Amino acid sequence: MTSRRQPAGLNPRKSPAQSRAVETVAAVLEAAARILEERGFAGYTTNAVAERAGVSIGSLYQYFPGKDALMVALIERETATLLADIAKIPPGIGLEARLGQMIRAGVTHQMRRPVLAVLLDFEERRLPLGARDERVADQIHRMLIDTLAAEGLPATGDRTVAAQDLLAITRGMIDAAGERGEIDAHDLERRVARALFGYLGREPPA
């Protein structure tokens, strides 16, 4: 039951009890992330997550209705920065600059927590994400279409398919780099740029 004194939703004025709840949620999410990174899906159990978070299993189920909901919340937490970075790329700065910034956002996101990024990427396809919660890939895909449309690209062929290919190329390269433990973000960005612009028949920016 929610409190009668506070309407549903976030309130900037946090009582100690509310603060405790926020901390519990944060601890659970971070524990889930660490377990996935260290043990993969095999070690990812609700009991293990609760124990790692230092809270009881009952507390976990007070904030997440089920195991999948916890996964969804973790995906949303991890992709929030990526989506924000991509959303604030200004329009009208040209193909090179726009694609370059999208590549940078993707590489940065991946290199922050490489193992976790790959696992969540995989889960995103399996989960029954509601129509409300749009998949990250779909949002980026639409931005790519807009970027291509502004330049009249591709010269021939389907623009929707081209945008899917650009996204697939980027995800493939970034995930593989993360798996190998690459740490040179700048070099990876240059190679992804070469692949994307090469696919589009353009010269990559210097």
Place this chain on the structure above:
Amino acid sequence: MTSRRQPAGLNPRKSPAQSRAVETVAAVLEAAARILEERGFAGYTTNAVAERAGVSIGSLYQYFPGKDALMVALIERETATLLADIAKIPPGIGLEARLGQMIRAGVTHQMRRPVLAVLLDFEERRLPLGARDERVADQIHRMLIDTLAAEGLPATGDRTVAAQDLLAITRGMIDAAGERGEIDAHDLERRVARALFGYLGREPPA
């Protein structure tokens, strides 16, 4: 009691009993494949596989020491054709022809059973078969390095990394196409070729 067991393998001289054993192994592998395709990892249990194969759970464990071993055998069965196709690409036919044939082999493999291919691709990274260089990706990677070396590519940069990028680009595009249910193999081949040759700074073959 069971006595000397014959590991799952083909014997040219097949007695009725041996023939039965071969059929059981084949039925189990195919059942595992179908369950993965229809229900994903969630439905992939040894009891479910045995039931779908029309054999008892005991028979399954007579030929596979554990659940992971069954997965490994399935990966080997599914990738055998791909590896054979790639291995028989002749040397000295030029970059365009060699890369083109590798792309064709990959696309054909993926389009045969798209869902299964993606799942097994994912499992290959998790399974403890990484110890040896038995991973499909590693074998293809070495062939890519040889192909690049014969052409003195890339002009600048690390050849090993370039080969990894080519493989990552191909896998990313092919897997994404399979997920979307693409059926036009020829079109997909052309787009992958454009990406790979674009990355290498070459014009894709007509």
Place this chain on the structure above:
DNA sequence: ATAAGATGTGAGCAATCGCTCATATTGGCT
């Protein structure tokens, strides 16, 4: 025919899973 080995069977065990709920504790209010 008979024995011996090869192969098949499936009830069921030990372990683990996601999750519930009765209870305990905490913190804010008067």
Place this chain on the structure above:
DNA sequence: AGCCAATATGAGCGATTGCTCACATCTTAT
């Protein structure tokens, strides 16, 4: 202080899992 709501707890339930093993059935050799 006393009260109530919010939050935390963890034993344990029902379901499911990977897998074992005592036994049945089939094949081959003599």
